[in-house]
Amino acid sequence: MSHRVHNFNPGPAALPLPVLEQVQRELIDFQGTGMSILEASHRGKAYEAVHFQAIADLKALVGAGEEWKVLFMGGGASAQFALAPMNLIPQGGFAQYVTTGSWSEAALKEAKKLGDARELYTSGPDHKHVPKSGQVAVDPKAAYVHYTSNNTIYGTEYDGTPEFGHTGNGPGHVPLIADMSSDILSRPIELDRHAVIYAGAQKNLGPSGVAVVWIHQSALERCRGDVPQIWSYRKFAEKDSLLNTPPCFPIYIVGLVARYLLEAGGLTWAKKRNDEKARILYNAIDDSAGFYRGHAEPGSRSQMNVTFRLPTPELEDLFAKQSTAAGLIGLKGHRSVGGMRASIYNAVPLESVQALVGFMQQFRGEHG
């Protein structure tokens, strides 16, 4: 039995133990092929089965039909910050961005290098909330509107698909693009209200090294033709992400995670579990008589990244140090927000959250 800590890392993050055990078991001889999956040709039968099963399972989990393609691309979600405008802002067109944290700001900044990208709304500078339904209205002439469903650093999240006005995949509607890196597959999603959903794998999907893109046929049709092929959504869709050698091992693990999730009960199961984890953690904050203070406004709280402050920076340092010593890893918040952050993605078990809540109560008893 391996020694395992409670892993609250913001990404790369915890993976399901049964997935890690399977990877370890078949690492040197993959399913009787006499070689590791790390050594298998991406044009061979063994890897192709892994690749297409991962695509099928990632479609099944979100209920994607024939009009959707799943792509595997390199460079992380940060590459998508550049790929979305490169492919989808036409000559003379413009895109609109809803910025609710560091990553959507980074997406906007990168997009500005590639086309006419405009800020539609910002919750800055402190990013304690996401906009309410109807508060933001996209320009019907925009090439697309981009939002970040969950803000890893600030710990805010939309309660479902945001209402920005004329979004949709039909004629006369504005395509909706979502960066779901930090809450993908954590709850059911309204896929068909989106045109493109992308996510770096290293939070809920698998290890770092691949981004997964769900792209609707209508968005593929809008893609520009003058994009280098390695950055073309359309080329990747045509070749099922086998245009060049893909990041095979990260995709293999994403596939194992997707299968694990499907067999456990899919996104409804994931949401129920994640809601329970978030509930007991926010309760520990709210029931602390002000010792712990959440960063996010209550209506905008993330179910994935729970950010909170303590009475003083000294106590926050002590909390970080003592929690690490107690085997609770990765709780120090991002420097731009300060305080603490518990990332409780799909693969973080309830027992880890319970251990954290116990530690919080004990710490408050000693220092409150």
Add this chain to the structure above:
Amino acid sequence: MSHRVHNFNPGPAALPLPVLEQVQRELIDFQGTGMSILEASHRGKAYEAVHFQAIADLKALVGAGEEWKVLFMGGGASAQFALAPMNLIPQGGFAQYVTTGSWSEAALKEAKKLGDARELYTSGPDHKHVPKSGQVAVDPKAAYVHYTSNNTIYGTEYDGTPEFGHTGNGPGHVPLIADMSSDILSRPIELDRHAVIYAGAQKNLGPSGVAVVWIHQSALERCRGDVPQIWSYRKFAEKDSLLNTPPCFPIYIVGLVARYLLEAGGLTWAKKRNDEKARILYNAIDDSAGFYRGHAEPGSRSQMNVTFRLPTPELEDLFAKQSTAAGLIGLKGHRSVGGMRASIYNAVPLESVQALVGFMQQFRGEHG
């Protein structure tokens, strides 16, 4: 003891067994951290040690000094086809390409989408050779000249650094850019005659999912400032490839492979071993009284990818089928050349090549 085949895959390809064994051993609990390296934060001590050790070892192997940076980038070598021109062809400038196979043709085609890229020389359409010393002269006004050191598909390779005229890193010289994806670290290289060397990892360096770039300070200084940061060599160099979440696990394995190679004796050791493997395989072709015919001209033969034909397509099909059944995997040639191809990268042991030679002799005995 795991069942292991003889792996002649062109990439992804064989990895050293001791590396695979170490990966398997520490997969669930990485060096006592209580988590997998797949779950470790890229900002944490455990991963950072892996990352910077890999950089140091990849510099040590090629004898790179202070003026060199090693970068880890996503998207494979195919992304480098676009990144080199994007970063290094200035407004109004042009680059020159020596095309000696499918991959250098692909590099040129992609570069043309991003700037003024011109073919300087081609060995096409059959690509049986690489140009001889002094046969190609770069325009001294070119922003750079790009070549492919080893042609995976056709099985040709330069015998060391090619002489294209005014190349070098000093003022008045043309920077030399090499795609060394399929022979990197297989032999000593004249690093300081190059400005940029890049390689997809999945042949000699590790698994797929990362490209390694060695870039000289003079090239970093020439980089354009208007490149999106995720595609900027300069930004990657400034942040030691930790600008965003890197492909941690592929980098970890690249680091293990680099360390394994350093401890075994470095590039001189690798060359000696690879020369011996190539020698016995080309001998088996040359001593077959014409039954096996090499594709590459003798002066341009690759030490990494040995391409050969049999008397008829029917015999080639039979060879592919029977060799696979005998546990010799990946010998079918690329469809653009036909015939057979044995990829004998660093991690392919001499015993595998001996087994192949034995099979070739037996097959010829039965069908010659």
